[in-house]
Amino acid sequence: MEVLVAPGPEQAAERAAAAVLDGLARAAGPAPVLGLATGSSPLGLYRALGRAVAQGRADFADTHGVALDEYVGLPPGHPEGYRQVLLREVCSVVGLAPERLAVPDGSVADLDALERAAADYEARIAALGGVDVQILGIGANGHLGFNEPGSALASRTRVKRLSARTRRDNARFFPGADDVPTHCLTQGLGTILDARRLVLVATGDGKADAVAAALEGPLTASVPASVLQWHPDTVVCLDEDAAAGLRNRQYYDDSAAGLPES
Template sequence: MEVLIAQDPAEAAKRAADAVLDGLRRVDGHRLVLGLATGSSPLGLYAELAAAVARGDVDFSETLGFALDEYIGIAPDREQSYRQTLLNDVCKVIGLPEANLNVPDGMGAARAEIAAAAAAYDAKIAAVGGIDVQILGIGTNGHVGFNEPGSSLASRTRIMRLANQTREDNARFFAGIGHVPTHCVTQGLGTLREARRLVLIATGAAKAEAVAAAIEGPLTASCPASVLQLHPDVVICLDEAAASGLRNREYYDASALGFQVTV
């Protein structure tokens, strides 16, 4: 796990974008597959990727995008759906075609239908060869995707009930908490662990406790993001506020200086 601590959110976004681009450059012989997160934290990262496109450093016109999650009961053409959010905040920004965007289906007529679509989504990720780089944020309760505390560390794409804290955090996007869906479809922690590289970005003091638990706490379903400790290629990009709860700050700063050989 590589922990990079920036002075501010803008620098954190640049470092996270560099980590995404570095992971994509390692892809050889197949179409790029990028895992996409919503929320405010990755917006600066996507802006940096757009700048890389403008410089000619990367081209997302043939890339496949896979969303982390989607609300159940929110039509895909509604403003609050994650499909619409990704079309506006990612596809139009980095040049990823709408036809290449894949989002879980939360509009089945019955639970069994939605569950079957979730399993098919998991299978589709595997069928394209897996996700090359998965972009992640983290919730104030330690969730990644919508894997709430108590999620199995081996879970697959499935239906989840949203925690009260998550619904309260997301109420600003709706006309009050009563309008926030209670359930979602999310990639599971086991699904996320199969991505070749994970890049998590977190900014702000509100994320500090969850970040510290994920990086330095025990591996536990009580903090779903702690599952990142099991992955062989994780880059975590933080600003000073989000890093304020870390105990091993000196070590992370020293590690960021790079590899040196002392003779």
């Protein structure tokens, strides 16, 4: 696991964008597959990728996008549904074609249909050849995607209940807390771990406790993001505030400096 600490959020986003582009350059197939997170954490990263496109350093025309999760119960086209969010925050920013964006279908009406939608989504990811780079944020309670504390470490895409804390945190995107859906479809932790590279970006002191628990605590379902420790190619990009709780900070900084010059 590579941990990169930058002075501020913009620099953390730039480092995360570089890690994403490096991973996509080594994509397994002819059409790279990029896993997409929503929320506030990756917004700076998407803007940095947009700048790379504008400068001719990146091209997402042939890239497939795969969303981490989707709310259950929002009608198609709802502005806070994650398909619409990703169309605004990713497709229009980096030039990813909307028809190449895959999002779980949370609009179906009953549990059987949702379970079929989850299985179909796993099959869709497999048909694309798997995810080359998965972008991640981290919840203040340590959730990854919408895998809340207590999620099975080997879980696959499925229906999950959102915790009260996650719903409170996401209420800023809705008219009020009661308008936040109670359930979601989310890639499981096992699904996330199948990606060939994981790139997590976290900024702000509100994420410091979760980051420290995920990176330096035990591997546990109580902190779903601790599965980052289990992946062979994880890059974590933080600002100083999000890194404030790390005990091994000096080692991360020394490691990031690379080999000494001969």
